[in-house]
Amino acid sequence: MQLGRVIGTVVATIKAPGLDGVKFLIVQPLDRDLQPKGRPVVAADGVHMAGPGELVYFVGSREAAQALPDTFVPVDHAIVGIVDAVEVTP
């Protein structure tokens, strides 16, 4: 899993079966010092409570779909938690 910052939302009316009701957010991946790293991704919101500005952690690849109610859906990134605190020892 990686840290990320929610920077936006995506709305799609026409989408693959199984994705109805799934919220999509644009997430900027971060390094462990919370600096942007790499390109933003569109991630499904697996916790149903994430929103723009929030610090989250997300899972990629096959495991992303496991975060959703229907686990056999075409999703490759999903937010699985909202971060309260990050503590990194230099």
Place this chain on the structure above:
Amino acid sequence: MKVAKVVGTVVSTISSPVFDGRKLLICDLLDTAGEAEGGYLIAVDTVGAGVGETVLILDEGTSARQVLGWETAPIRALVVGIVDEMVVDGTTIV
């Protein structure tokens, strides 16, 4: 599996249920010289590892779910061991 150094923790109240009560560790991935190679993973602890320790990380979802006995969990990376010693080309790295 990957070798990494635990450098921090993540605290989260709102999360997928599989993370409830589990410790999330920020782990810097190490190269064969024992140096941070630039990447990191947030991994779920299963062995009681802590900051400063060198650990073994399992980064494969099906195996991770098998370890936890939770076949629908949205999880991929687990800390599954604490490294006592690592030797590469005759040189002790850890």
